[in-house]
Amino acid sequence: MIAELGHFTLILALFMAVVQSSLPLIGAQRRHAAWMALAQPTAVLQFLLVAIAFLCLTHAFVTSDFSVVNVVKNSHTAKPLIYKISGVWGNHEGSLLLWVLILSIFGAAVAVFGGNLPPSLKARVLSVQAMIAVGFYLFMLLTSNPFERIHPPPFNGQGLNPLLQDPGLAFHPPMLYLGYVGFSMAFSFAIAALIEGRVDAAWARWVRPWTLAAWCFLTAGIALGSWWAYYELGWGGWWFWDPVENASFMPWLAGTALLHSATVVEKRDTLKGWTVLLAIITFSLSLLGTFLVRSGVLTSVHAFATDPARGVFILILLIIVIGGSLALFAWRGPQLTSTGLFQPISREGALLFNNLVMTTAAAAVLLGTLYPLLLDAVGGGKVSVGPPFFNAVFIPIMVPMIVAMAIGPFLNWKRGDLMPALSRLRVAFAVTVAAGLAAWSIYGDGPFLGVAALALAVWLGTGTLTELAGRVKLFRAPLDESLRRFRRMPRSAWGMTLGHLGLAIAIAGMAGAGAWTVESIQVMKPGDKVTVGGYVYAFEGAKNGKGPNYSLVHGTFQVSRNGEHVATLRPEKRVYDVSQQPTTEAAIHTTWRGDLYAVIGDPEGTDGAYVTRIYFNPLVVWMWVGTLVMVFGGALSLTDRRHRVGAPQRRTGAAAVAAGT
Amino acid sequence: MKRKHKRLTFVFIALLLLGSAAALVLTAFEDNIVFFYSPTELAEKSPGPNQRLRIGGLVEDGSVAKPGDGVVTFKITDTASTVPVRYKGILPDLFREGQGVVAEGRMRDGVFQADEVLAKHDENYMPPEVAEAIKKTGQWKGQGDAPGAAQGKSE
Numbered sequence: 001m002i003a004e005l006g007h008f009t010l011i012l013a014l015f016m017a018v019v020q021s022s023l024p025l026i027g028a029q030r031r032h033a034a035w036m037a038l039a040q041p042t043a044v045l046q047f048l049l050v051a052i053a054f055l056c057l058t059h060a061f062v063t064s065d066f067s068v069v070n071v072v073k074n075s076h077t078a079k080p081l082i083y084k085i086s087g088v089w090g091n092h093e094g095s096l097l098l099w100v101l102i103l104s105i106f107g108a109a110v111a112v113f114g115g116n117l118p119p120s121l122k123a124r125v126l127s128v129q130a131m132i133a134v135g136f137y138l139f140m141l142l143t144s145n146p147f148e149r150i151h152p153p154p155f156n157g158q159g160l161n162p163l164l165q166d167p168g169l170a171f172h173p174p175m176l177y178l179g180y181v182g183f184s185m186a187f188s189f190a191i192a193a194l195i196e197g198r199v200d201a202a203w204a205r206w207v208r209p210w211t212l213a214a215w216c217f218l219t220a221g222i223a224l225g226s227w228w229a230y231y232e233l234g235w236g237g238w239w240f241w242d243p244v245e246n247a248s249f250m251p252w253l254a255g256t257a258l259l260h261s262a263t264v265v266e267k268r269d270t271l272k273g274w275t276v277l278l279a280i281i282t283f284s285l286s287l288l289g290t291f292l293v294r295s296g297v298l299t300s301v302h303a304f305a306t307d308p309a310r311g312v313f314i315l316i317l318l319i320i321v322i323g324g325s326l327a328l329f330a331w332r333g334p335q336l337t338s339t340g341l342f343q344p345i346s347r348e349g350a351l352l353f354n355n356l357v358m359t360t361a362a363a364a365v366l367l368g369t370l371y372p373l374l375l376d377a378v379g380g381g382k383v384s385v386g387p388p389f390f391n392a393v394f395i396p397i398m399v400p401m402i403v404a405m406a407i408g409p410f411l412n413w414k415r416g417d418l419m420p421a422l423s424r425l426r427v428a429f430a431v432t433v434a435a436g437l438a439a440w441s442i443y444g445d446g447p448f449l450g451v452a453a454l455a456l457a458v459w460l461g462t463g464t465l466t467e468l469a470g471r472v473k474l475f476r477a478p479l480d481e482s483l484r485r486f487r488r489m490p491r492s493a494w495g496m497t498l499g500h501l502g503l504a505i506a507i508a509g510m511a512g513a514g515a516w517t518v519e520s521i522q523v524m525k526p527g528d529k530v531t532v533g534g535y536v537y538a539f540e541g542a543k544n545g546k547g548p549n550y551s552l553v554h555g556t557f558q559v560s561r562n563g564e565h566v567a568t569l570r571p572e573k574r575v576y577d578v579s580q581q582p583t584t585e586a587a588i589h590t591t592w593r594g595d596l597y598a599v600i601g602d603p604e605g606t607d608g609a610y611v612t613r614i615y616f617n618p619l620v621v622w623m624w625v626g627t628l629v630m631v632f633g634g635a636l637s638l639t640d641r642r643h644r645v646g647a648p649q650r651r652t653g654a655a656a657v658a659a660g661t
Numbered sequence: 662m663k664r665k666h667k668r669l670t671f672v673f674i675a676l677l678l679l680g681s682a683a684a685l686v687l688t689a690f691e692d693n694i695v696f697f698y699s700p701t702e703l704a705e706k707s708p709g710p711n712q713r714l715r716i717g718g719l720v721e722d723g724s725v726a727k728p729g730d731g732v733v734t735f736k737i738t739d740t741a742s743t744v745p746v747r748y749k750g751i752l753p754d755l756f757r758e759g760q761g762v763v764a765e766g767r768m769r770d771g772v773f774q775a776d777e778v779l780a781k782h783d784e785n786y787m788p789p790e791v792a793e794a795i796k797k798t799g800q801w802k803g804q805g806d807a808p809g810a811a812q813g814k815s816e
Contacts, residue, residue, distance in 0.1 A: 234751070344670045356675050360682045367686060382697035384715055384765075389693035393685045397678075521750050523731050573754075582754040601751035604727060611731050613751050 003068050006056025007147040013049035014137035016042050021130035024123035036123035040111040043126050047108035054101045057146050061088050067153040070146050076159040076578050078549040086170035092294055093146035100136045102181040124192035132184055135317045143310045159578035168228035175221030176248055180286035182214020183255055187283035190276040194332040199272040204265035209638055215255050216634040222248050223627040234584035234599045236615040241390040246369040247289035250362050254282040257358035260351045268348050270338035277329055284322045346416040350408030357401040364393045402456050406463025428462035450515025461504035468497050495637020499630050506626025512619025525609040533616025535596055536560050541608050550574040555600040571600040594618035700742035710769050717763040725758055748775040755780040
């Protein structure tokens with residue numbers, strides 16, 4: 001009964017979305033106030049309906065209602081409660097439901113909190129949001145119904161993939177989706193602006209917080225996924241350039257560019273067309289990412305053939321959304337004329353440079369991700385494009401941007417001067433050279449790329465700190481004056497500083513872990529010792545045990561350095577009862593210098609010996625800390641005054657009106 | 662600078678970036694693309710010892726041996742041809758005899774030296790290329806393609 005209720009409310013939500021996508025849009029075109037006003041109640045109602053549907057599915061999972069196919073396939077009575085709940089979105093159908101739920105949350109938020117938006121813009125934005133929703137509702141109801149029943153119901157379910165039974169991954173998809181779907185707001189604003197034919201500073205100020213929020217969630221989501229891969233897969237790696245990872249990374253690159261170009265629209269009233277285009281690209285990549293992961297097309301283009309209904313629907317939806325919005329852009333985009341002048345050496349010039357690099361990088365990643373599919377589709381053979389390709393392409397593209405990232409914030413808007421900016425970076429440059437030489441002398445035997453990347457991180461970090469010091473007039477004004485300035489710095493400025501600083505810290509982590517990881521694979525008997533990265537690992541043997549829904553083998557390592565005990569590591573190998581699927585639980589001891597990482601494999605022989613894999617991963621923790629700093633910076637910037645206190649008042653002066661409808 | 666020149670500056674920078682990116686992509690494609698072969702194709706094409714490739718098939722029943730020191734040897738088959746594989750390291754959790762597997766590495770002296778072995782986190786997994794290869798030999802008994810990717814996360 002409850003599953004039918006969920007199915008029914010989902011259908012009602014579709015109808016609500018159809019109304020919301022049409023009437024307010026027509027109303028805005030004909031300046032019909034009552035029709036425009038329809039957007040708000042429909043958006044809120046649509047949210048409530050989807051929320052009920054989502055609760056119904058959650059109820060089915062929590063109570064283990066095995067008359068629902070989705071629950072049978074993805075749950076089991078012996079599963080801990082938290083994973084019964086995360087099982088709701090741990091599958092194709094449920095994850096789509098989560099997607100539309102988040103979409104409707106964002107829509108309802110605009111309806112409720114967007115009181116200061118002009119009515120016509122608000123109506124159009126909500127209509128475009130509802131159009132996206134209609135596509136997803138149809139997709140779910142026609143091809144991927146999460147509430148499908150099965151008769152007769154089996155006694156128990158097939159369980160959730162044990163690899164996904166993990167706190168890191170329980171929250172990875174919702175975070176990622178908050179990011180993907182958050183970009184739908186930027187998209188809706190962009191389409192609404194194209195229909196209105198008007199983009200101005202106020203528009204940018206509305207778009208930016210949504211983009212920023214989406215960016216924060218996406219950053220956190222990607223970091224969670226990478227962290228999960230690091231500790232759960234047991235390969236000691238944290239980024240594999242796997243198509244699934246790329247699918248979330250491409251919208252991140254484009255979204256980061258959008259974040260920066262929206263600033264230019266807000267401050268300088270220029271780069272409008274480009275910003276609108278970026279918003280479209282970012283959301284298109286989010287859609288592509290969702291479907292690349294969900295459709296199974298990554299495994300093989302033939303996966304489409306096994307389930308043609310879904311595959312064809314996805315293709316049509318992508319063509320309509322991406323093609324339609326680009327066509328609209330081609331038609332209306334030229335009307336978005338800019339008033340601001342544009343100097344190459346200026347803040348906006350630097351931001352544009354960021355944009356060019358980020359989009360080029362996103363395009364390169366897209367090409368590498370889709371190339372095997374395209375080649376296979378035209379019958380050109382089966383290839384895989386792996387990390388060597390992406391490292392060879394992505395890293396060189398990023399280097400000039402990171403160099404420029406330290407300089408950009410010193411340039412003034414409108415007309416910057418390169419020489420004064422560079423001279424203020426003298427200290428940072430000296431520190432970078434010193435740090436580079438120091439790293440060279442310590443790690444000179446390692447790859448040169450690692451030393452260069454460490455130096456880049458230092459350059460970006462010190463450059464950002466120099467900018468902060470200049471802003472608060474450190475050492476150039478009395479200390480209490482500096483402190484006062486420090487406290488009064490606008491939060492958006494903090495956002496930039498922390499965002500860049502976080503990236504510097506993360507790059508240091510990536511450089512360390514990428515260049516100097518030590519790996520050692522061997523067979524160890526109880527009592528054996530092995531030295532990895534200066535740490536001595538003594539293997540004490542392995543024991544059998546039992547977890548809530550799995551049995552396990554856990555080994556024990558006593559780790560010491562220079563005779564002093566550092567840590568006790570207990571890696572596990574689990575076998576889940578339901579699926580009989582084994583998983584590896586790495587044991588990790590984190591220090592600021594690096595992670596001690598131990599994995600236990602299969603037994604070898606009969607004398608208690610096991611294959612063991614031990615890593616020393618230098619500086620890995622810096623990567624997560626850097627990402628946290630970035631997300632914190634973004635969140636801080638979101639609370640900036642100008643996003644809250646009546647700031648988005650659309651100026652009615654002629655200067656703000658770029659082009660009439 | 663005149664307005665026109667400023668615009669040209671950006672066009673120039675953009676072209677420079679795109680051009681160098683394109684050059685990077687092309688050289689990287691040349692060096693880093695890894696072709697996938699079934700054991701039968703491998704026998705036909707006999708690639709050189711320096712070409713990196715992926716092979717896929719089923720782990721032949723009774724072929725897995727551990728000569729010690731963490732080394733594993735096994736045979737990959739598509740039921741028509743068979744390739745011996747040597748790998749040092751911890752096998753993926755789902756590596757089993759009779760199951761689908763993909764190995765990446767180089768062909769040396771008739772033995773495939775794998776430095777990476779991938780098996781799917783799903784007990785029903787069959788790499789699609791493997792399924793296709795076996796279908797060609799007429800031995801296929803499964804239904805359709807199995808879901809999931811060969812490596813990494815399956816959300």
